[in-house]
Amino acid sequence: MPSLGPFSPAVELADALRRRELSAVELLDACIAAIDRLGPELNAVIWRNDEDARAAAAQADRRLAAGEAAPFLGVPMPIKDLTPVAGWPVTYGSNGAPDGVSQESELVVEALERAGFVLCGRTNTPEFGVITVAENSRYGITRNPWDPTRSPGGSSGGAAAAVAAGMFPIAQANDGGGSIRIPASYCGLVGFKPSRGRVPRLAQSWLGAVVEGVVTRTVTDAATVLDAIAGPDPLAWYNAPAPARPFAQESGRGIEPAHPLRIGLMAQAPLGIPTDEACVAGARATAAALEELGHSIEEVEVPTISEELVPSFIALTQGGLADYEGVDWSAVEPHIAHQRKASGELGAYDYVLAARKLELLSRREVARWGRDFDVLLTPTSAILPPLAGAVLEAQHAAPDQPVLDVVASVSFTAFGNVTGLPAVSLPLHWSEAGLPVGVQLVAGPWQDGPLLALAAQLEAARPWSDRRPPVR
Numbered sequence: 001m002p003s004l005g006p007f008s009p010a011v012e013l014a015d016a017l018r019r020r021e022l023s024a025v026e027l028l029d030a031c032i033a034a035i036d037r038l039g040p041e042l043n044a045v046i047w048r049n050d051e052d053a054r055a056a057a058a059q060a061d062r063r064l065a066a067g068e069a070a071p072f073l074g075v076p077m078p079i080k081d082l083t084p085v086a087g088w089p090v091t092y093g094s095n096g097a098p099d100g101v102s103q104e105s106e107l108v109v110e111a112l113e114r115a116g117f118v119l120c121g122r123t124n125t126p127e128f129g130v131i132t133v134a135e136n137s138r139y140g141i142t143r144n145p146w147d148p149t150r151s152p153g154g155s156s157g158g159a160a161a162a163v164a165a166g167m168f169p170i171a172q173a174n175d176g177g178g179s180i181r182i183p184a185s186y187c188g189l190v191g192f193k194p195s196r197g198r199v200p201r202l203a204q205s206w207l208g209a210v211v212e213g214v215v216t217r218t219v220t221d222a223a224t225v226l227d228a229i230a231g232p233d234p235l236a237w238y239n240a241p242a243p244a245r246p247f248a249q250e251s252g253r254g255i256e257p258a259h260p261l262r263i264g265l266m267a268q269a270p271l272g273i274p275t276d277e278a279c280v281a282g283a284r285a286t287a288a289a290l291e292e293l294g295h296s297i298e299e300v301e302v303p304t305i306s307e308e309l310v311p312s313f314i315a316l317t318q319g320g321l322a323d324y325e326g327v328d329w330s331a332v333e334p335h336i337a338h339q340r341k342a343s344g345e346l347g348a349y350d351y352v353l354a355a356r357k358l359e360l361l362s363r364r365e366v367a368r369w370g371r372d373f374d375v376l377l378t379p380t381s382a383i384l385p386p387l388a389g390a391v392l393e394a395q396h397a398a399p400d401q402p403v404l405d406v407v408a409s410v411s412f413t414a415f416g417n418v419t420g421l422p423a424v425s426l427p428l429h430w431s432e433a434g435l436p437v438g439v440q441l442v443a444g445p446w447q448d449g450p451l452l453a454l455a456a457q458l459e460a461a462r463p464w465s466d467r468r469p470p471v472r
Contacts, residue, residue: 005030007468009218010170011076012227014116017064017074024057024064024074028118033119034167039469041148044161045078046124047089047138053120060118071228073116077214079172079350080159081122082129085109093127093136094336098326107200108212108229112172115228122211123158123171126392127333128324130317132409134158135392136331143388144186145469146435150385153183153409160187160215166472170221176210176317178381178413181425185380185438188427188467189215190221190455195446196420197240199226206320207355208238209371209417217465219456222424223251228446243449250449250454261454263290264300264373268412269382271305281378282429284435287377289428289462302368302376304415305407308361311416318343319351334399335426362419369421369444375454378436380425381409412440422448424455427464 004016005027014024024273032053032421035045053076062072084090084102086109091097105113113119124134124142134142134157144152145165152161156173160183163171173180175193184191192213199212216222226247232239243250267283287297303309318339329340369376386405394403416423425438443451 002381005166006034006169007166010072010216010221011218012062013075013169014072020064024118024183025054027074028053028057028076028120031120031168038145038167038471041143042145042161042165042272043140043142044123044152044165044167045121046081046158047122047404049088055120056118058064062321064073067111070116071115071224072209075117075170076120076168077112077117077170077172078121078123078159078162078168079109079119080156080174080264082108082174083157083172085119086465088122089140092129092139092324092327093125094299094326094332095138096331104202106212107202107233111229112465114364115225123156123162125158126322127175127336129155129179130339131155131403132178132393132406133386134161135389141392144385146188147284147433147472148471149388149436151186151388153186153385155179156183156215160184160189163187163189163215163217164469167344170214170216170225173211173215174212175417176320177313177417178208178410180213181413181423181438182409182441183382184425184427186385186436188436188464188469189217190219190222191215191425191438192226193416193423194226194230194454195240195422195448197236197238198231198422198448199229200236202324202369204237205323206316206417207358208420209316211417219452219459220248220251223247223452240446247447247449247452248442250453261295261374261455263287263295263297264302264376265454266300266302266304266376266378267295268303269408270301270303271411273305273382273408273411275379275382276278276384277383278384278429278431278435279382282439283377283379284429286439286458289458290377293457293461298373300373300376302365302415303413304378304413307329307359309415309418312357313418315351315354319346333396339401358418361366365415366419366421366445374444375451378412378440378442379392379441380412382411384431384435384437389453416442420446422451424451424454427467428430428458428462
């Protein structure tokens with residue numbers, strides 16, 4: 001069927017593959033053809049394993065013919081260049097990356113393979129994932145298919161650009177300060193950040209602030225993948241509690257929520273950070289849509305980024321460079337070299353103090369969910385997609401200073417990682433120039449399911465599936 005391809009939702013493609021309306025090899029070849037066509041302009045996919053992926057797709061076709069059941073059997077998916085895959089190289093977007101291949105996969109990779117995905121290629125990311133654009137000295141600049149003069153965001157920017165442009169129907173991503181939600185916002189996609197402890201990891205990066213997920217076109221895809229990759233993990237230090245029902249069922253229930261919700265609206269970024277008019281307009285338009293759906297709206301202020309949060313969170317992220325083994329630190333970019341030096345000067349006492357401050361801050365602020373409001377509504381980012389190359393250039397020019405666009409990008413999102421709350425960016429608004437503007441919803445502790453239900457309700461009321469970027 002000509003309508004089925006990389007722009008189709010992953011759930012629909014999986015159903016078509018099971019019905020034998022197309023083959024896994026045909027679908028993979030369509031993805032590879034799109035990479036060949038768009039790769040030179042967008043630079044989203046920076047490493048390829050086409051022949052191995054074709055062999056895996058052929059094996060998926062044999063499994064499908066034998067009637068095997070897996071929710072996404074035969075659907076292609078790229079992996080971000082921060083996530084180890086056994087037998088693949090991983091460079092973390094760095095010239096100082098270790099040689100050879102990984103001996104062990106991250107747990108989310110194993111879960112994606114069990115779900116039947118055909119893993120195909122790696123997507124670009126900033127070096128070690130610490131800035132909010134997919135730009136690095138090793139692979140260069142990834143560009144936004146909605147406007148190639150602009151960035152798709154980061155750190156999962158290569159993943160988002162690949163999905164938005166129709167190279168893949170879905171892509172693996174992760175989020176430590178907004179790295180799923182910001183690229184989803186800039187590329188017109190759904191970016192769901194699960195709760196802390198919801199998706200198992202080998203080790204909890206940034207004290208569990210880093211979570212695994214995907215960027216998708218639809219809420220149902222996000223929910224169905226979450227069912228496939230979520231815990232429990234009996235070997236982990238801690239787990240999120242089991243959901244009341246499968247997440248995919250929640251996304252199907254979203255058109256008729258159990259009860260009206262109290263939505264807290266915060267349309268302006270804290271600390272006087274300028275918020276683009278289109279981002280404010282997107283949040284306010286979504287508030288109006290939620291009122292039409294029967295929910296109540298009240299303006300609130302939440303310190304999603306604050307003088308109290310920032311220094312401790314920076315200490316956490318600088319110390320997080322210890323997650324990467326075998327790195328030649330003499331070959332990294334200037335801002336990473338600065339962070340590495342700063343992390344070496346950070347004492348154990350200071351690191352524990354920073355972690356304690358963040359945990360106490362989280363307890364205080366999370367208490368507002370269920371007391372003052374049920375869900376927080378904000379712009380996903382305070383700015384529109386920055387110009388491609390500008391953030392990395394500014395960061396190299398002042399490696400010891402924060403870049404304003406990075407701070408503005410995370411001004412609404414980093415809070416969700418510190419607190420561990422589930423959050424989602426939805427493509428509910430567009431600027432006058434036609435750029436996507438994401439809107440973020442943040443739910444209370446472990447309320448991933450109800451959040452997906454609310455997201456699905458908005459998707460039904462304000463559908464976005466017919467929008468396509470000019471570069472595709």
